[in-house]
Amino acid sequence: MPMLDFILPALVMIGGFWKTPVALVxxxxGSAYLSGKAVEVIPFTRRIIERREAREAERG
Structure with a gap:
């Protein structure tokens, strides 16, 4: 039960966020910014981006 005491108030707060469009924006x-940073940090995606940029640099 101690875990529920921690999780339930967080879920109630999150439920309140969904009601306001400003908070959703x-x-x-924030999630778009963090996902952009994650793409830069993850080595696999970084290699894909570097290859794409190298191809574009060769073309023009």
């Missing part, structure tokens, strides 16, 4: 912008 802030959450969407």
């Amino acid at each position: 802030v959450i969407a912008l």
Whole structure:
């Protein structure tokens, strides 16, 4: 039960966020920023981006 005491208030707060469009926009912008940073950090995706940039540099 101690775990539920920690999780339930967080779920209630998250439920309140879904009711306001401003909070949804802030959450969407934050998640877009963090996902962009994650793509840069993950080596596999970084290699894909570097290959794409190298191809574009060769073309023009």
